[in-house]
Amino acid sequence: MPLDGLFVHALAHEFNQKLAGGRITKVHQPYPNEIILVVRNNSQNYPVLLSAHPAYARAQVTQIPYQNPKTPTNFAMFLRRNLEGARLEKIEQVDNDRILHFAVNTHDELGDEQTLLLTLEMMGRHSNLFLVREKDQRILELIKHVPADQNRVRSLMPSATYVLPPAQNKENPFTSDLGSLAKILLDDERANWAKAIQQQFEGFSSQSAQALVRAIDGASDAIDATKNWLAHFDQPAPTLYRSDKNKLSYAAFDWGQEANEKTAFETLGELLDAYFAGQAEADRVNQQAASLVRLVKNELKKNLGKQKKLEQTLTDSENADSFKVKGDLLITYPHLVKKGMTEVEIENYYDENKRLKIALDPRFDGLQNANRYFHKYRKLRLAKDYVLEQLAATQEEIDYFNQIQTQLAVASPKDVADIKVELIDQGYLREKARIKTKGKQTKKPKYVMGKPDQFVASDGTLIEVGKNNLQNDQLSLKKSNRHKIWLHVQKLPGSHVLIDSENPSSETIEEAAKLAAYFSKARDSANVPVDYLPAGKLRKPNGAKPGFVIFEGQQTIYVTPDAHLVQKLKKV
Template identity: 85%
Template structure:
C-alpha cells in the first residue's frame, strides 16, 4: 500500500507509544530533506527519521546507519538550539491526513515553558517539515523554503503563520459511525465500492479502498468487517510482500495480497527500513554523487569510443599488405596512369595476373600515387604496435571505470567520500576545497577512510565487504588477512569479500559468495560464478590501479544473489 492517511494513522499510533515522554538528545541532518531525531525513552535511544523527500517522505524509527556531513546545515543548527534536551510530549495525526505533529515541551529565551510543533507533511513533491510555535502558529523555520510565486495558497517561509493544506470535504473513518459506508453498500454496484469509499472517506488510497471493498464483498456482516479492517491500523501487524518479479510492497497488516509471498516485522519502522533500504539509499547516493556518476559515465563513453576507433585502426593495419601490393603494381606499370584518372586496372602478378582495380588521386601520376600507397602502408605498419599498447591502456580504463560505476550502484552514502578521494588521487578529479591554517600555509583536510561493511554469517563468522577500491585494497592486501578466505565475482566488477576465518564452514562460504555476487554487477543475475582462495595468494602488479589484483589457484562456486539474506546477515 502507498503511504496514505491510513498507514500514517498506524505510524502515529506506533510512534506515540514508543516515543511519548522521551527526551530529544540529538538532532542530525544527514541528507538534504531528512532529519534524524535521537529520542531517549525508557532507557533506549530511538533514531527517528523525519523525511520530506519528494518520493520517500515518511516518519519512522530507523536502524539504517547514516553519516552526518562535516558541517551541519542551518536548519539542523536551528533545531538543535530549540529541541535538544526538550521533552517529546506526543505524536498525533491531523484528522486522517498525511500530516504528523510532534509536540515538544521546551522553554523560550526568557525561560517560560512553551510547546513547539515539529510538523511533517508527507505529500509527494509538496512534502515539508516545519517547526511551529503552538501558541501563535508562527513558523519558526522549515526545511524547504517555498517562495510566494510557487505557492499562492499559503505562505511557506519563516515568520509566516502556519496554515494547514486545503482540507477535503471527506469524513475521517476513525471518528465516523460509517453511515456513509452502509449507503455505499446498499446503493452502489460492488465494482464501484472502491472508488466510492475513496471519495467518501479521508486518507484512502485507491489500493486501500479496493482492498476494503474486496473484504466487504466477501463478508456476511459488512459493517463489522469494516470496523475490524480499520482496527488493524490501530494494532498493526507490519507485513512486507514480495511478488514473483521480486517487486516489494507493504501493508500495516496482512490484508491478503495475491501472487506474493509475505514476511512479518516487529514494527512499522523495521518494515519501512526493509522496503526503502535499497530505493532510498540509491537516491541518497545519487544526490551526493551526481558529479561522480556524471564523470564516470563520460569517461566510460570516451574510452569506449576510443576503443572502437583503435579497433578500426587495427583492422586497417591488417589490410596494410594490400596497400603495399597496389604501390608495387603502380611502380611496375607507371605508364598506365595519367593525371586525371580516378582508377586503373592492372594485372596483379601476386595473384596469377588477375586484374585488380586500383583507386587513384586524379591530381597525381603513377609514381606519385604509388608513393601515396607506400606512405599509408608504412603509417599503418608503424601504428599497429602503438595501437596494441593504446588498446591495452584503454581497456584498463574501461575496466576501472566499470568497477567504479558498479561501486556507485551498490554504494551507501558513507562510501561516496572514499570514491571521490580515490578519483582525486588518480587525477580524474580536482580537489577544490582547501582549509586555511596560520599565515599563508594551506593544508588538505585529512580524509578518514570508511570501514568495510560488516556481516555475520549464520554461525557467527565475521564477513567483511569492501564497498570501494580503497577498502578493497585494505581488505585484500593487509598482511594480517593472508590466511583468511577472499572472494570475488568471476570476470565482472564487484566488491572484495573477506571471511574472518581460514577454514570457514560450507554455509559461511555460501553466504559470503552470496554477498560477493550481490555487491557486484551480477546483482540481478542467477547462477553467478564466484572465485575464492586464501588472501595470501593475491598479487598486485606494480603501477596497478586501486582495487586491481591478480591470482591463480582459485576455486569457484555458483550462487544466486538474495537481497533478503543480505539484510539478514547485516551486522547492526
Template identity: 85%
Template sequence: MPLDGLFVHAIAHELNEKLAGGRITKVHQPYQNEIILVVRNNQTNYPVLLSAHPAYARAQITQIPYQNPKTPTNFAMFLRRNLEGARLDSVSQVENDRILHFSVKTHDELGDEQTLLLTLEMMGRHSNLFLVREKDQRILELVKHVPADQNRVRSLIPGATYTLPPKQDKENPFDSTLGTLATILLDQEKDTWAKSIQQSYQGFSTQSAQALVKDLVDAPDALKTTKEWLANFNQPKPTLFRSEKGNLSYAAFPWNQDGEQQSFDSLGELLDAYFAGQAEADRVNQQAATLVRLVKNELKKNESKQKKLEQTLVDSENAESFKVKGDLLITYPHLVKKGMQEVEIENYYDNNNLLKIALDPRFDGLQNANRYFNKYRKLRSAKDYVLEQMEATQEEIDYFSSIQTQLSVASPKDVEDIRVELVEQGYLKEKTKVKTKGKQTKKPKHVMGKSDQFVATDGTLIEVGKNNLQNDQLSLKKQNRHKIWLHVQKMPGSHVLIDSENPSEQTLTEAAMLAAYFSKARDSANVPVDYLPAGKLRKPNGAKPGFVIFEGQQTLYVTPTAQLVQELRK
C-alpha cells in the first residue's frame, strides 16, 4: 500500500506509544529534505526520520545508518536551537490525513513555557516540514520555502500563518458511524465499491479500498467487518509483500494480497526494509551525481577507444597486403599514370591473378608504391603498441565498471570514499577553497568509512567492502590472512570477508550470497562466487585500488535475495 491516511494513522499510534514524554537530544539533517530527531525515552535512544522527500515522504523510527554533512544546514541549526533538550509531548494525526503534528514543550527567549509543533505533511511533491508556534500558528521555519507565485492557496514562508491544506469533504472512518457504507453496499455494484469508499472516507488509497472490499464481499455483517478491519491499524502487524517478479509492497497488517510475506516487529523496521534500496539509491544519486557522470563518460570514452584499437589491430593483421601492393607497383610503375583511381596488376604472389589496387590520383606509380610501404611499416610497428594499449584500455574499462557497480550498491556513507579514490587516481580534481586573509586551516585528513557488517545465522561476523578503499583494507590486512575471502567470479563486485578460518557450510553460503548481492550480478540466479583464504591474494605492483589476483580458489553457486541481506544486517 502507499503511505495513505490509514497507514499514517498506524504510524502515529506507534510513534506516540514509543516517543511521547521523551527528550529530543539531537537534531540532524543528513539529506536535503529529511531530518533525524534523536528522542530519548525509557532509557532508549530512538532515531526518528521525518522525510519531506517528494517520492519517499514518511515518518518512522529508523535504524538505517546516516552520515551528517560536515556543515549543518540553516534549517538544522534553527531546529537545534529550538528543539534540543525539549520534551516531545505527543504525536498526533490531523483527522485521517497524511499530516502529523509532533507537539514539543519548550521555553521561549523569556523563559516562558511554549508549545511548538513540528508538522510533517506527506503529500508527494508538496511534502513539507514546518516548525510552528502553536499559540498563534506562526510558521517559524520550514524545510522548503515556496514563493507566493508557486502556491496561491496558502503562504509557505517563515512568518506566515500556518494553515492546513484544503480539506476534502470526506468522513474520518475512525470517528464516523460508517453509515454511508451501508448505502454504498446496498445501492451500488460491487465493482464500484472501492472507488465509492475512497470518495466517501478520508485516507483510503486505491489499494486500501480494494483490500477492504475483498473482506466485505462475503461478510455476513459488513459494518462489524469494517470496524474490525479498521481496528488493525491500532494494533498493526507490519507486513512486507514480495511478488513473483520481486516487486515490494507493504501494509500495516497481512491483508489479502498475493506473494511472499515477511513480518516485522514494528512499522519502522518495515519501512526500513521497504525503502532501504529505493531511498538509499536516490540519496546516492543526489550526492554522487558528479561521480556517476564522470564514470559514465570515462566508460564511454574507453569503450570507443577500444573499438578504434580493435580496428587498428585488424588493419595491422592485413599489413602484408600493403607490402604486396607496394611490391607490384614498384615492379610495374609504368602501368600507373597520375589521375588514375585504381589499377589492375598481375599478382605474381598469387598465380598471376589480377589484383585491383586503389591509387591516389595525385601520385605516379612509384609514389603510390611508397605510400603502401609506409602503411606496411607503420602497421607492423604499431601492432605491439596497439596490443599494449588495448590491455591498458581494458583495465580502465574494468576499473570504471567496478566503480559503476559500487555506486549502484553504495549507501550515502560510501560515496565520499569513492570520491577520494577518484581524486587520488587523478580522474577528479579536488575542490579548492578560495584563500582568505588570516590563518589558513589545514584540511582534515579523510577518514575512510567502515565496511558494512553482517552476522551469519551462527553468529559469525561477515564484512562487505562497498568501495575499493574498503576492499583493499579488508583483503590485504595482515591480520585477515587466514580468514575466508569471497568475490563474485569474473565480474565487478564487493570483497567479502568471513571472520573465521573454517566457517560452517551455511555461513559460507550466506557470505557468498552477500558477495553476489553486492555485485553486478545482484538480479541474477546461480551466480558463481569464488572463495579462498585471504592470505592467497596478491596485488600486482601499480595495480589500481581494489584489484587483486589469486589462484587455488573454490567456487559456490548461489542466488542472492534482498530478504537474506536484510536479515543478516548487523
C-alpha cells in the first residue's frame, strides 16, 4: 500500500505508544527535505525521521544510519533553538488525512509555557514540514518556502497563518457509523465497490480499498467486518510483500495480498526501513553525488570516444604495409602517372602480377604520390607502439571510472564523501578554495575516511565490505588482514569483501560471496563468479589507481545476489 491516511493512522498510534511524553534531545537535518528528531523516552533513544521528500515523504522511527553535514542548515538551527529539551506531548492525525501534528510543550523567550506543533504534510510533491505556534497558528518556520505565485491557495512562508490543505469533504472511517458503506454495497456492483469506497471515505488508496472489498466480500455483516478490518490499524502487524518480479509493497497488517514472499516486522518503522532503504538511499546519494555522477559519465564518454579513435588508428597501422606496396609500385612505374589523374591501375608484382588500383592526388606526379604513400607508411609504423600504449592507458581509465560508477550505484550517503576525496586526490575534481582569514594561516582540515560496511554471517563471523576505493585499499592491503579471506566478483567492478577469519566455514564464504556479488555491477545477475583467497596474496602494482590489485592462486564460487540476505546480515 502507499502511505495513505489509513497507514498514517497506524503510524500515529505507534508514535503515541513509543514517543508520547518523551524529550527531544537532538535535532539533525542530514538531507535537504528530511529532519531527524532524537526522542528519549522510557530510557531509550528513538531516531524519528520526518521526511517532506516529494517521492518518499513519511514519518517513522528509523535505524538507518545517517551522516550530518559539517554545517547545520538554518532550519535545523531554528528547530534546535525551539525544540531541543522540550517534551513531546502527543502525536495527532488530522482526520484520516496524511497530516501529523507533533505537539511539543516548551517555553517562549519570556519563559511562558507554550505548545508548538511540528506539522508534517505528506502530500507527494506538495509535502512540507512546519513549525507552528498553536495558540495563534502562526508559521514560525518551514522546511520548504513556497512563494505566493506558486501556491495561491494558502501562504507557505514564515509569519503566515497556518491553514490546512483544502478539505476533501469525505467521511472519516474511524469516526463514521459506516451507514454510507451499506448504501454503496447495495447500490453498486462489486466491481465498483473499491472506487466508491475511495470517493466516500477519507484516507483510502486504491490498494487499501481493494483490500477492504476482499475483507467484506461474502461476510454476513459487512459493517462489522469493516469495523474489524479497521481495528487492525490500531494493532498493526507490519508486513512486507515481495512479488515474483522482486517488486516490494507493504501494509500495516497482512491483508491477504498475493505475493511470492511475505516478511513480518515488529514495528512500522522497521517495515518502512526495509521498504525505503534501497530507494530512499539511492535518491539521497543522487542528491549528494550529482556532480560526481556527471563527472564520471563525462569521463567515460570522453575515454570511450578516445578508445574508438585509437582502435581505428591501430587498424590503419595494421594495414601500413599496403601503403608501402603502393609507394613501391608508383616509384617503379612513375611514367604511368600524370598530374590531374585521380587513380591508376598498375601490375602488382607482389601478388602474382595481379593489377592493383591506386588512388592518386591529382596535384602531384607519380614520384610525389609515391612519397606520400611512403610517408603514411612510416607514420603508421611509428604510431603503432604509441597507440598500443595509449590504448592500455585509456582502458585503465575506462575500468577505473566503471568502478567509480558502480560504487556510486551501491553507495550510501556516507560513502559519497570518500569517493569525492579520491577524485580530488587523483586530479579529476578541483577542491573548493578555502577563504583566507586576514592575518591567519588557514589549515586544511584533516579528513577522516568512512569505515567499511559491516555484516555478521550466520555463524557470527564479521564480514566487511568496502564501498569505495579508499575503503577497498584499507581492507585489502592492511598488514593485519593478510591471513583473512578476501573476495571480489570476477572480472567486473565491485566492492572488496573481507571475512574476519583465516579459516571461515563454507556457509560464511558463500554469504560473503553473495555480498561481493550484490555490491558489484553484477547485482541484478544470476550465477555470478566470485574469486576468493587470503588477502596476503594480493599485490598492488606501482602507480596503480586506488582499489586496483592483482592476484593469483584464487578459488572461485558461483552465487546469486540476494538483497534479503544483505538486509538480514547487516550490522546495525
